[in-house]
Amino acid sequence: EVQLVESGGGLVQPGRSLRLSCVASGFRFDExxxxxxxxxxxxxxxxxxxxxxxxxxxxYADSVKGRFTISRDNAKRSLYLQMTSLRVDDMALYxxxxxxxxxxxLQTDPFYNWGxxxxxxxxx
Amino acid sequence: QSILTQPPSMSGAxxxxxxxxxxxxxxxxxxxxxxxxxxxxxxxxxxLLIYDNNNRPSGVPDRFSGSKSGTSASLAxxxxxxxxxxxxxxxxxxxxxxxxxxFGGGTRLTVL
Numbered sequence: 001e002v003q004l005v006e007s008g009g010g011l012v013q014p015g016r017s018l019r020l021s022c023v024a025s026g027f028r029f030d031e032x033x034x035x036x037x038x039x040x041x042x043x044x045x046x047x048x049x050x051x052x053x054x055x056x057x058x059x060y061a062d063s064v065k066g067r068f069t070i071s072r073d074n075a076k077r078s079l080y081l082q083m084t085s086l087r088v089d090d091m092a093l094y095x096x097x098x099x100x101x102x103x104x105x106l107q108t109d110p111f112y113n114w115g116x117x118x119x120x121x122x123x124x
Numbered sequence: 125q126s127i128l129t130q131p132p133s134m135s136g137a138x139x140x141x142x143x144x145x146x147x148x149x150x151x152x153x154x155x156x157x158x159x160x161x162x163x164x165x166x167x168x169x170x171x172l173l174i175y176d177n178n179n180r181p182s183g184v185p186d187r188f189s190g191s192k193s194g195t196s197a198s199l200a201x202x203x204x205x206x207x208x209x210x211x212x213x214x215x216x217x218x219x220x221x222x223x224x225x226x227f228g229g230g231t232r233l234t235v236l
Contacts, residue, residue, distance in 0.1 A: 111172065
């Protein structure tokens with residue numbers, strides 16, 4: 001069974017940084033792209049960032065480009081999201097999701113599996 | 125304003141058939157990008173319901189089906205059940221947004 005467990009969320013002041021983590025199990029982590037998707041309170045879903053199975057390809061939504069960095073450690077079966085210069089509109093539940101098999105282009109595959117999310121609250 | 129447009133809410137009685145639309149443009153659905161659908165039950169994480177326009181992952185009942193035509197896609201639910209009450213999101217890829225996966229704004233389905 002695929003399991004994705006996020007951590008690292010919390011309360012942070014605007015302009016500060018936070019690092020999210022996601023530990024995966026139940027599948028060959030090093031063969032799949034991974035993504036972060038967020039959901040602001042009471043709002044819809046927004047794709048944030050994706051990374052290919054070998055970290056060779058990354059992509060970001062325009063809303064976070066230059067502020068967020070996605071990375072992964074296949075040996076630790078872990079996905080990360082380093083968030084800097086956080087803004088109030090970054091406040092959301094951040095989901096770790098499993099993408100496509102050996103997906104390089106990070107374009108067409110769906111988000112096959114989802115974690116339960118970790119909440120990021122940005123407030124002074 | 126979402127790139128993909130869905131009706132904010134829909135409702136239906138148990139046993140009925142409902143269809144949720146997802147309208148895009150020539151940069152996403154109309155460009156041939158596949159459409160995927162997710163179901164989010166209250167208080168839970170989204171779950172993949174339909175992938176690549178009309179395919180069901182293992183375990184998804186065949187009451188759920190998807191279709192795509194031109195710049196739009198649809199999710200149909202037949203034999204509506206109380207447990208189908210949830211938010212439904214379509215998702216695709218938009219070539220005009222420099223490599224961005226995009227979601228519809230979501231449709232809240234109420235089972236009367």
